[in-house]
Amino acid sequence: MPIISRGFHGRRPEAGHKLPPGQYETRDFPVLSAGPTPRVPREDWEFSVVTENGERRQWSWAELMALPRQTPTVDLHCVTKWSKFGTSWEGVSLDTLLADVESSAHYALVHSYGGYTTNIPLADLLDGQAWIAFRYGGEDLPPEHGGPARLLVPHLYLWKSAKWVRGIELREHDEQGFWESAGYHDYGDPWREQRYQGD
Amino acid sequence: MARAAVSGRLGARLRWQAATLVERREETASAQTLVFDVPGWAGHLAGQHVDVRLTAEDGYSTQRSYSLASAQDADRLELTVQRVPDGEVSPYLIEGLAVGDRIEIRGPVGGWFVWRPEQREPVLLVAGGSGLVPLMAMIRAREAEGSRAPFRLLYSLREPADRLYAPDLERGSAGLDVTYVYTRSAPQGATRPPGRLAPADLVQWGWPPDFEPTVYVCGPTGFVEAAAVQLVAQGHDPGRIRTERFGPSGG
Numbered sequence: 001m002p003i004i005s006r007g008f009h010g011r012r013p014e015a016g017h018k019l020p021p022g023q024y025e026t027r028d029f030p031v032l033s034a035g036p037t038p039r040v041p042r043e044d045w046e047f048s049v050v051t052e053n054g055e056r057r058q059w060s061w062a063e064l065m066a067l068p069r070q071t072p073t074v075d076l077h078c079v080t081k082w083s084k085f086g087t088s089w090e091g092v093s094l095d096t097l098l099a100d101v102e103s104s105a106h107y108a109l110v111h112s113y114g115g116y117t118t119n120i121p122l123a124d125l126l127d128g129q130a131w132i133a134f135r136y137g138g139e140d141l142p143p144e145h146g147g148p149a150r151l152l153v154p155h156l157y158l159w160k161s162a163k164w165v166r167g168i169e170l171r172e173h174d175e176q177g178f179w180e181s182a183g184y185h186d187y188g189d190p191w192r193e194q195r196y197q198g199d
Numbered sequence: 200m201a202r203a204a205v206s207g208r209l210g211a212r213l214r215w216q217a218a219t220l221v222e223r224r225e226e227t228a229s230a231q232t233l234v235f236d237v238p239g240w241a242g243h244l245a246g247q248h249v250d251v252r253l254t255a256e257d258g259y260s261t262q263r264s265y266s267l268a269s270a271q272d273a274d275r276l277e278l279t280v281q282r283v284p285d286g287e288v289s290p291y292l293i294e295g296l297a298v299g300d301r302i303e304i305r306g307p308v309g310g311w312f313v314w315r316p317e318q319r320e321p322v323l324l325v326a327g328g329s330g331l332v333p334l335m336a337m338i339r340a341r342e343a344e345g346s347r348a349p350f351r352l353l354y355s356l357r358e359p360a361d362r363l364y365a366p367d368l369e370r371g372s373a374g375l376d377v378t379y380v381y382t383r384s385a386p387q388g389a390t391r392p393p394g395r396l397a398p399a400d401l402v403q404w405g406w407p408p409d410f411e412p413t414v415y416v417c418g419p420t421g422f423v424e425a426a427a428v429q430l431v432a433q434g435h436d437p438g439r440i441r442t443e444r445f446g447p448s449g450g
Contacts, residue, residue, distance in 0.1 A: 002254040003217060003303050007295045010255045011287045022252065022262035024287060031420040031444050034311050036427035036437045081250075081262050114437065144424055182310035195250075196213050196308065 017085050020190035026082040031144045034178065038114035038143070038164045045148050047132060048167040051103045059097070061148065064132065067092045072131060074154035076161075077190035089152055091133030094125045094168075105170035109177060110151055113164040118177035119186060120153060120160055122170060129155055132165060157188040157195070215252060215303045216240075220296055221275070226363045229282040230329065231293050232268060234275060237304065242271045245340035246313035246333045246415070246443075249278070249306030253288060263288045266332040266443075267307065268364075270339035279363060281329040312415065312443045316344040320413055323405045324352040325396075325426050327418020330445055331363050334417055342372050353404050355380040355396045355422065378404040396422070398429045408434035417443040 013019045042061040049057045059067075070093050076084045108122045124130065133152040134141050141147035146163025153160050159179050180186050185194040193199060218235035226232055243249075247267055254260040269277035283289045296302065314322065314337040324334040331354055341350060350372075356362060358381060368377050379385075380400055381393045391400075406412040414435060416426045423444045431437055 002215075002252070002258075002260060003301050004256055005253045005291065005295070005300070005302065006256065008253050008255050008291045010253065010259045010261055012259060022250075022260070024261050024263075031424070033442060033444065035442055036431050036440050037424060038437075080264055144420065178311075183308065198213065 013085075019083055020077050021193045022195075023077055023081055023083040023190065026084055028082075029084060029087075029145065030078070030080070030082060032078065032080060032159075033144075033163065034116065035114060038112075040113045040143075040148055040164060042148050045166075047097075047149070047165065049097065049101055049170065050167065051101060051170045052105045052172050053102075055102065057101060064092060064134070064149070067096055070131060072152070072154075074152070076154055076158055078158040079184065079188070079190075079195050083190075088137055089131065089133045090135035091131035091149070091152060093128065094130040094132065095128065097132065098126065101170070103170045105172055107171045107174040109169045109171055109175050110160075110162045110165060111167045111169065112162045113166050116162060116164070116178050118160050118162050119174055119180055120156070121174075121187070124153060124156065125168070129153060155189070157185075157190055159184065160188050213305045213308070215305045217301045218276070218304045219301050220298050222298065226279060226365075227361055230279060230363060231282075232277050232279045233292060233296070234269075234277050235302075235304070236274055237276060238274055240274050240276060243267055243276070243307035244310075244313040244315060245270060245336040247307035247309040247336075248333070249276070249304045250308065251278070251288070251292075252303040252305075253291065254303075261287060264308070267336050268332050268339075270336060270343040272343075279329065279332045279335075312417070312441050314340060314413075314415070316340060316346050318346075318413065319348055321349045321406045321410050322351070323412045323414045324350065325401075325405075325414065325416040325418075325430075326352065326354045327396075327416075327422030327426070328356055328361070328445075329363065330416075330418030330422070330443070332417075333443060334415055335364050335367070337415065338372065338375060339367075341375070347374055349406075350375045351405060352377045353380055353396065353400060354378065355382060355418070357381070357383040359384075359386045376404070396426060396429075398433065401426070401429055401433060405430075408436070411436075411439065414440045415443075416440065418445060420444045 045061045047059045130153045134149040150163045151165045218237045221236045222234035224232040252262045265278040268279045280292045
């Protein structure tokens with residue numbers, strides 16, 4: 001039984017918006033990162049996919065820009081409790097990037113410039129659920145929000161949407177990333193409130 | 200990058216626990232420290248936070264994260280709440296909650312932005328406004344453990360009236376250097392004119408990079424970004440700079 005706080009009324013999200021449990025709506029776009037923001041020049045930027053068999057594919061910034069783009073509008077849910085509705089992005093779908101990759105892996109470990117990692121089941125990166133995003137709100141993605149490019153997996157808590165993304169390692173076995181090995185949930189579904197290990 | 204686990208609780212389900220308000224202390228005109236009694240609290244590390252859950256009479260509930268301000272102390276824990284105008288939660292915690300009332304908390308959470316008593320290296324704490332809270336927990340933990348790790352705190356704030364934990368910081372602690380960086384108005388007799396934290400402040404009052412300090416930076420996003428960029432530019436290894444950005448929390 002929850003403890004009722006008499007006199008606490010709270011705010012409800014506007015009609016039409018449904019918040020995951022424990023979340024509140026913000027209009028801001030807070031920044032959360034574990035360390036200094038990496039600055040990665042586009043001419044040095046590259047993105048790679050390495051399979052469980054060691055096969056490697058790589059894209060330069062120019063090669064990424066040449067791929068077909070999508071413009072998803074999605075809701076974001078951060079484990080620190082804020083949610084932001086209707087954010088507009090531009091990026092390349094992981095379906096496009098992984099289309100010709102030969103793999104029977106079940107898991108992905110995402111790597112970022114600066115050393116950050118996060119683990120995601122490969123199925124959650126496919127079927128129109130994930131993008132390598134490089135524009136936000138009609139502007140180039142700023143470094144503090146993960147620019148030049150970040151992973152965007154909006155159906156999971158935002159720490160899975162790795163900023164400053166540099167590559168995806170496809171794996172047969174799951175390996176925890178940075179926050180997961182510090183006690184955060186391996187999957188991170190906001191609707192099931194999977195914040196921490198054991199949730 | 201270093202890995203750290205939630206102390207001894209990895210894999211254990213974090214349960215919601217009842218926390219009873221036993222004392223409140225006014226820190227500034229808009230911030231209070233709330234002291235809670237949590238029977239069976241399993242302890243925490245300096246820098247960790249807890250989740251707070253409030254439930255209204257109709258069953259609506261919402262949560263916020265608050266940094267722990269206190270060092271480990273039996274069943275007691277302290278949170279410092281900065282009142283957010285028009286906030287959903289902070290005005291209730293500051294005005295609606297009475298001594299003896301209970302709320303729900305779970306935690307402790309966080310294994311990265313923490314200071315552990317076994318750390319021997321110099322530590323630089325860079326605080327912006329209420330970003331001081333988890334850094335104060337580190338200062339208090341250092342004192343409670345009798346650690347001799349050299350600590351330096353750079354505390355950026357608008358004006359003297361905004362000082363959190365003023366009595367504690369004035370009393371000081373051997374091996375802790377405290378420098379206030381006032382951005383709008385400094386007290387009488389201050390040698391540094393008011394202004395934002397500048398690279399020269401970090402050079403003068405921080406540690407040289409070759410001392411290999413661990414640096415903890417906490418505050419609003421803009422403050423943390425600026426401080427972290429300056430520290431990296433001065434030669435500090437990004438892997439030794441740990442940041443916690445207090446976004447506009449929506450209250």
